[in-house]
Amino acid sequence: MFQLSLSLAALVACTAVVARPDVSFSSLNGRGGVDFTQLARNLSPSAHIYLPGSDGFNSLVGRWSNLSTPVANVVVVPATENDVVQTVKFANSKCLPFLTTNGVHGSITTLGKMTNGIEISLKQLNSIKIAKDGQTVTIGGGVMSKNVTDTLWAAGKQTVTGTCECVSYLGPALGGGHGWLQGHHGLVSDQFVSLRVVKADGSIMTVDKNSSVFWAMKGAGHNFGIVTSVVSKIYDIQHRNYALETIIFSGDKVEAVYELANQMWLTNGTIPTDLNNWSYWFFDPTLDTKPVIAMYLIQEGVDAVDPAYTQPFHNLGPIVVQPASGTYLDLAKWTGISLSDTPCQITGNANPRFPIYLKSYNTTAQRQVYDLFTQATTNASTPFSNALFMFEGYSTQGVKAISDGATAYAYRSDNLLVAPLLTYKPNGKALDDQAFKLGNQIRQVLYEGSGQTSLNTYVNYAYGDETPKAWYGADQWRQDRLRSLKKNYDPKGSFSFYAPIA
Template sequence: MSQFKWVIAALSASFAAVASLDIPALSPRGAELLPQANYTELAEQLSNTASIYWPGSETFEDIVARWSNLSVPVANIVVVPGTEEDVVQIVNFANEHSAPFLATNGFHGSIATLGEMSDGIEIYLSQLNTVEISQDGKTAKIGGGIRARNLTDALWAAGKQTVTGACECVGYLGPGLGGGHGWLQGHHGLISDQYLSFNVVLANGSLVTIDETSDLFWGMKGAGHNFGIVTSVTSKIYDLEYPNYAIDTIFFSGDKVEEVYQVSNELWITNGTAPVGLNSWSYWYFDPTIDAEKEGVDIVDPIHTEPFHQLGPIKNEPKSGDYRDLATWTGISLADGPCQKTGNANPRFPIYLKSYNPQAQKQVYELFREATTGPNAHFANSLFMFEGYSQQGVKAFPDDASAFAYRSDNLLVAPLLIYSPGEELNQEAYKLGHQIRQVLFEGSGMTTMDTYVNYAYGDETPANWYGSDSWRQERLAALKEKYDPDGKFSFYAPIA
């Protein structure tokens, strides 16, 4: 690999060393079915807009198909609720029959812990996708099944916007329950920082509203998938202030790795001079590019791009448009590969960093290059993501504001290894991903392996996902014991 893609997007725990490289056991699809239950009885309790799908039907197979086919959850039946009350009925039915259940909205959750669900009911929230804007235009009640692009479009039509995940096909709630990064976080904070209240179906089947008066409100914003099914959320929204954006895509050869990340440190990270509207992204992959995006302008200010142009890039491609173009520019729109179900395995090995270590960047570049080029490269279609979102809005909240623990970290880094799953390649990917992450960790000077739970591989610890401070772990454990003592919500990065 002789090139990599550097994206300059300008828009307005304790560490546990890997003692063994044996991959965790993965659960294949096709486990034993649940004992026959009276699903006719359940259907009679649901609204007339709800649906039930069985294995073998085209709809069932489409719903249960995942973006990553590594350690997938196994469902014996899919129930699509039409109302929030339907979710109550489904959970109570599951509890009565001792059936595991898993709420989904889309197909991107790829953490290996999902494979612990070897049978059960999938509760697919896609129909809970409404957006109701308040009369004062400052908040919106948003259904738990809405996707990022649908929410963006609905708010845009009303001259509004809010922080969503950058990828168009991911849900709004899923990323937010783990904190949630997005283009507008420099202005307003994380996705979860926008939440004012949740309608949640708890493990006991009750539908409750959780707001700042509840002890659970803190835990829902960063570890929310451990406590219930969010059927709707009331969120802050904002006037559409910066509709137009610009991007500059700059292509570099691989021998520029150290120089590019040194310049990035000096410009924005080490000196803390990144403006609120600037997000810097870079991708590594075979024949990549570089993008730079700036809000409220039609061309990126050369002050942000000229230092990179002086390094001698292969080429650059400036573009202008509006906020809705960002996903296309960065390769994460509905039409792009990350929004397709290909049958591949797509594990990620994320780590947060304070700044780039140029020497470590060079070292992991060589590891990645060797694995993705050449006639025997098993991971040729993989990519390496370096996400540098603006941080002002995130750091405006105190560190203890929510269960999300990593407000002081500046960069989200993750190799994404794409391959056709099989035991040998699963082992190879596991070894490579952990080797890359270990190099970055050792080069970071940090004492904890801070890990973004929404990208996690799945063998990390709760301290990696939710912060290693003892008070955080104790607070989360107490909430889990109070609201989900039987661990019904433990298939996604469980607290314990």
């Protein structure tokens, strides 16, 4: 209906409009009218409140994946940490649920349990401040990954961030957070020094190594509070130059390609610290009549990828070999996840993923899921022709250098993050069910082929049907510790819309 933009000059007029009966939200779960005048008066001059029908509201509630999305009746955009506090206290006083957003790339279906209430967008908490000693950076809760990378790069620094340029810095980090530099430094969350967190009652706490919940914030942090800022470790840039070689194979090479990857890195060793090895499957009729395998070999500190890495793949007979050279800032563009690429656009598509961690490739399972993927993407009437299968092979030395029990992130011993992304235009429950069935069928084949005794999934990619044991580790001590901390820090379960612990 309109945007309420709070400024000192307009406060009286704006709050008078907010109090009108036609924006009282009488449908909020039968709780009666909700008057936002009181909240407006308690917010800072630069904060915003957006009501349904306004451009601001529509923009902020839009999500990357349009499947089981949260529903808000108002969006608050705090400009200060205290604005977050006041919003949480107001929500509690009105018995309203609330959900914090920043990059809106979370696609887990548990978000759909938010069916009314307040969305708290952290987009204005976007400051980045490098400490004078150059050892740490303080990052606002709404900062995007690319902003962190670019700001640090200009100062001769870098840290581990998510790989996709348009995701937030903190969203992936709270679930562990994979990144190009993890072979050197560990996960994104391993860089945390301290966090400022607004608790469910509106109080503020500083969380650091002396806090019991610090362990949980590094892997299950979505469950414990709203992070308004974080202090993270940063490092001098080691290598500015990077090289890529994209090697594309036809589908008949599935077994050979992934057996070679096993032999080179995964069966008796690990991916070298200076190397990241991703691969995608996708259907491109200009390349082949079936989905192709695009292998990405990304090496740091060189202008061309070492032939010791590339030549064994050349020997398999690819259909395309394409080298490139550049800097760290080119990695997202090279792998199709820069700001201008499709994964960074709000298209209205549903984008469910079905992740699983693996230690190595089972080539028999790879063939089975390739055949399933081919059937799903190349049929003339398929809704999944734009699907993407992702195989993320990061260097893991920095991740494994930290003990398994050191953080809530549970899967340091795994080497591969695998996930089919079944992007499609929503068209009712039957199609959603079809995607769900296909995605889980693919994941089940990979799970059975892995020989693992538990399903290990990346919470930031999760579909939503997985269990807390799959998200946070099957060990009973992990589950007990998380539940105990949840009881102490969020006893009413206010932060339970994103992969809830229980």
